[in-house]
Amino acid sequence: MMPTLSLEPAGRSCWDEPLGISVRGLAPGQPVTLRAALRDEKGALFRAHARYRADAHGQLDLARAPALGGSFAGLEPMGLLWAMQPDRPFWRLIKRDVQTPFVLELDVLDGHEPDGGRLLAKAEHERHFLAPGVRRVPVREGRVRATLFLPPGKGPFPGIMDLFGIGRGLLEYRASLLAGKGFAVMALAYYNYDDLPKDMDVIHLEYFEEAVNYLLSHPQVKGPGIGLLGISRGADFCLCMATFLKGITAAVIINGSVANSGKILRYKDQTLLPVGTDISRIKVTKEGLKDIVDVLNVPLEGADLKSIIPVERSDTTFLFLVGQDDHNWRSEFYAREASKRLQAHGKEEPQIICYPDTGHNIEPPYFPWCKASLHSFYNIVVIFGGEPRAHAMAQVDAWQQLQTFFHKHLGGEDRTVPAKL
Missing domain, CATH: 2.60.40.2240 (Acyl-CoA thioester hydrolase/BAAT N-terminal domain)
Known part of the structure; x- marks a missing residue:
């Protein structure tokens, strides 16, 4: 045989x-x-x-x-x-x-x-990456450059906007998979894609506001508010949108920062300066790889206070998913700082889920752990933290947690199926 x-x-x-x-x-x-x-x-x-x-x-x-x-x-x-x-x-x-x-x-x-x-x-x-019946719709509406994924069925569906970190253009794989779970998900590009600006010297939040309004007005999107999903720099933009814009009901922040970690950000007459960095704080591992976890200034005093995203203004419900071994920056510290600011102003305490031995790039389930790769902001190879198995377990759990969170706060039919390692 x-x-x-x-x-x-x-x-x-x-x-x-x-x-x-x-x-x-x-x-x-x-x-x-x-x-x-x-x-x-x-x-x-x-x-x-x-x-x-x-x-x-x-x-x-x-x-x-x-x-x-x-x-x-x-x-x-x-x-x-x-x-x-x-x-x-x-x-x-x-x-x-x-x-x-x-x-x-x-x-x-x-x-x-x-x-x-x-x-x-x-x-x-x-x-x-496209479940049967999921529809992929390119979006070129005004200045907005994105792709909308719609689940099978009549709708309307709970709406989510999905953002990745810098240097990636337009990535659709997380949005396309999430649409298979009953959400209308728009993967949004914000620079270095199509006819968008090639750099990010100044970020104008009005662009993101235009994208939010587009999604809210779509006939297949269920209101009255939408959800935000972001990782790394994309998570920072989600915090900014939840703070300054209307129509944001819930947001999942994956390894984000409570500070403006990139370039100058403007919304109408308000400006967030970039938090300072010090590249002399780059460390080198035994393998000769760069560790940038301490490069970003901790924005608690002095000029860097002008870089803190004033999340205490937000009425959005938050879920923070944190890799405790994130070597991009100190994500757990920033999540807890955001929580303190919200609670100090009488706002709802956010849920924070911390994953031991988990690094920066928390992906959908079964994506391999990436130990180190080129960082597009610093243009050097850096470590991202974590250990392979623990990181894999975290990705499975995080994927289920964010679906449950969005179904709870945005409505719709909960299609979350427990994944397995």
Whole structure:
């Protein structure tokens, strides 16, 4: 009997969906290595492998069998995805075109040599970013440059605006996946995309206000307010929008700062100056990588007080998702500072969820942990913090937490399905 590799669901699945992996037809107790690989849209190869032993019936189910070593160890049904590492140094897995899937290649090899065993079975599986029925609508309305993702069905749906950090242009993969959960999600570009400005010397919040008004007025978006989802610098902009603009009901802040961490920000007659930085505080790890966690000034005194986002003015309900080992800046400190300011002014205490051994880039489930990559603001390779397994666990939990939060505060049908590692 030839070994067979089975995947559930078969053929295709969404990226944030758990994937069942099993092998049948092995000899009792046979040692095997499972190997996973995919290429991103720029040709970079990501790979992971793990060693296993078949049970007494010649079967192997990754949901029940612990890995004996390799890229990870222990009971990790999704380890072959979240433990992937690139063949290029300091390369991060990013999905740029959500209309095409990542193609996952899985091999079963005889023995415990990831590159030397005899091939016993193989399979391909498509990991998609558009759930069946989700509609992708490019947005060029006034100055707004974005992409709106609408769930299947009649609507209207709870609306969310999604922002990433600097240097990324327009990223759609988080918005497209979230639309499959019953939200109308608009991925917003704010510079270095299409005909938008190529730099961010001055940020005018009126651009974001125009985007908020567009989303609120869309016939498929349920009012009276929308949600905001942002990470890193995008999270800062979400805090600014929640502070200065109307129509924001709820906001999820992933590893953000309570200070204006970039360029000058203006809204009408109000100005937030950029918080100071000191590159002499860059540290170097034992591996020779740069650590920038202390570069940003702590905005509690002096001139940098003019850089603090006055969140105490906001009536938005907040959820802060924090990597406690974030090495981009001190995200937990900033979340707790925002909480203190809100409560001191009689506002609702925000929910703060802290994840131990978790770094800066908290992504949707199963994206591999990125130890270090090029930082577009400082133009150097920096570490982002965290440990692979803890970071993977945090991503699964954070994805469920933000969906539950938005359904609670924006309404709509809760389609949150517990993900698994």
